[in-house]
Amino acid sequence: MVSRAESAAATRRALLDAAAELLDEGGPDAVTLREVGARAGVSRGAPYGHFADKETLLGAVAAEGWERLSDEIAALDGTPSDRLRGALAALVTIGRRHPHRYRQMFAPPAGDEPGSMIRASCRTQEEFLAIVSELVDEQDLHRYGGLLFTGVSGIIAAELSGHFATGTWRTSADELVDTLATIIADGRLHT
Amino acid sequence: MVSRAESAAATRRALLDAAAELLDEGGPDAVTLREVGARAGVSRGAPYGHFADKETLLGAVAAEGWERLSDEIAALDGTPSDRLRGALAALVTIGRRHPHRYRQMFAPPAGDEPGSMIRASCRTQEEFLAIVSELVDEQDLHRYGGLLFTGVSGIIAAELSGHFATGTWRTSADELVDTLATIIADGRLHT
DNA sequence: TCAGTGGGTTGACGTTGTCAGGTGAAACCT
DNA sequence: AGGTTTCACCTGACAACGTCAACCCACTGA
Numbered sequence: 001m002v003s004r005a006e007s008a009a010a011t012r013r014a015l016l017d018a019a020a021e022l023l024d025e026g027g028p029d030a031v032t033l034r035e036v037g038a039r040a041g042v043s044r045g046a047p048y049g050h051f052a053d054k055e056t057l058l059g060a061v062a063a064e065g066w067e068r069l070s071d072e073i074a075a076l077d078g079t080p081s082d083r084l085r086g087a088l089a090a091l092v093t094i095g096r097r098h099p100h101r102y103r104q105m106f107a108p109p110a111g112d113e114p115g116s117m118i119r120a121s122c123r124t125q126e127e128f129l130a131i132v133s134e135l136v137d138e139q140d141l142h143r144y145g146g147l148l149f150t151g152v153s154g155i156i157a158a159e160l161s162g163h164f165a166t167g168t169w170r171t172s173a174d175e176l177v178d179t180l181a182t183i184i185a186d187g188r189l190h191t
Numbered sequence: 192m193v194s195r196a197e198s199a200a201a202t203r204r205a206l207l208d209a210a211a212e213l214l215d216e217g218g219p220d221a222v223t224l225r226e227v228g229a230r231a232g233v234s235r236g237a238p239y240g241h242f243a244d245k246e247t248l249l250g251a252v253a254a255e256g257w258e259r260l261s262d263e264i265a266a267l268d269g270t271p272s273d274r275l276r277g278a279l280a281a282l283v284t285i286g287r288r289h290p291h292r293y294r295q296m297f298a299p300p301a302g303d304e305p306g307s308m309i310r311a312s313c314r315t316q317e318e319f320l321a322i323v324s325e326l327v328d329e330q331d332l333h334r335y336g337g338l339l340f341t342g343v344s345g346i347i348a349a350e351l352s353g354h355f356a357t358g359t360w361r362t363s364a365d366e367l368v369d370t371l372a373t374i375i376a377d378g379r380l381h382t
Numbered sequence: 383t384c385a386g387t388g389g390g391t392t393g394a395c396g397t398t399g400t401c402a403g404g405t406g407a408a409a410c411c412t
Numbered sequence: 413a414g415g416t417t418t419c420a421c422c423t424g425a426c427a428a429c430g431t432c433a434a435c436c437c438a439c440t441g442a
Contacts, residue, residue: 004408008420032398043422045400050420054399099299106352108290118357125359146349146360147342147367154345155338161297166309168316169337176338183374195439199389223429234391236431241389245430387440398429403422410417 012050014040020061020101027100028058055111062104063112066120069094073127080134081185087128088152088177095156102160106153125149135185144184152177203241205231211252211292218291219249246302253295254303257311260285264318271325272376278319279343279368286347293351297344316340326376335375342371 002010018039022031033054034044051057072090076083095102109117125145132145158164159173193201209230213222224245225235242248263281267274286293300308316336323336349355350364 004418004420007408011420033400034398042420044398045423046421048400048421106348108352115357118353121354122357122359125354129359142361143366143370146355146362147346147370149360150346150349150354150367151338151342151371152345154343154348155341157297157345157348158337158341161299162309163297163312163316163341164337166306166313168313168320169340170333171337175334176341179334179338180342195387195389198439202389224431225429233389235429236392237390239431384442389438391434391436393434395432396430398427400426401424403424405422407420408418411415412413
């Protein structure tokens, strides 16, 4: 019924899901290979057949996070301005719903299989640039596109660190994201 | 010669320095309490006399990072625009020179003594707002101040993750920081 | 002088990442 | 078909780690 390759693929899938689940629950330190194996229904040493080490497994989880984000952005429709705000909202949402996974996505890719995480994040960048290119001049594309994406990621990171809840800024992440999007999407900038 | 209190303070200082050194060298996982003790000239259990656990020790290192950044920003002089760029440059510099410590400063403060890290980062925010307040209207102060600070932190985080070197953005962190600073410092925004 | 305090050490325990060797069933070959 | 190879997986083992309890001892205050 199930070939050996299918069985192995299913195990790999289960390992990734278990790792993502544990990451969401308690951060990278809560992802123990023993528990990953247990939740995937295999033994503690099984992950080593699919991933070089724990670092690589977490990198694969992060890569899948980028992949999913890319798909979400690609599926957006509406006006360019709508899609821009939708893309930023997708980034905000993943940060709030899966803070640890989000942090992993922005972690330096140590032990990254063959650069799979970087490749996945590049696809997200491309989907994002496709939207921004409809809103700004070509000469400003990468500058404003990069600014929007990295800027919003920093705003979310600050929120996750508690720098808004307990900090001095009398504002919110949502307001900042909106401000940034408005500045660029509505062309309120005069060069 | 040396009182007990002085000796204890010196040990605490040595522990913090050793932890910061190890953090810079190899990230949080490279900070082992055994090695921290060894470099500080004490035993592996000594840190527990000064910090609740490893998490708290790392939090204290992060808090000192914020303190030092606050001092740097407070010591700036020149025009408001100069000081703004100087403050942003200080953030960029610490990110590049001490990437792991930088990341720790933006990590969620788990096991934070009595919120010492948050308190330290608030001081940085205040020093920063003092500069921004000379450049924008009061009603925009927190919005633009927060946007600058968190935005730049995100740009640096993206650079540290390799999202510029290997990514799609045909731009650099420096250019983005400059763009963001220019937008706000030079009032190129029309509301 | 003498008990008390507290910084520091050491032994010990459970947990973790990781690897070497073994096992059994699927895949391949003739 | 039968024998052989392959490979995903399991298990035992090991070193390193965070953490705690018990202990030691120099300094402190009266």
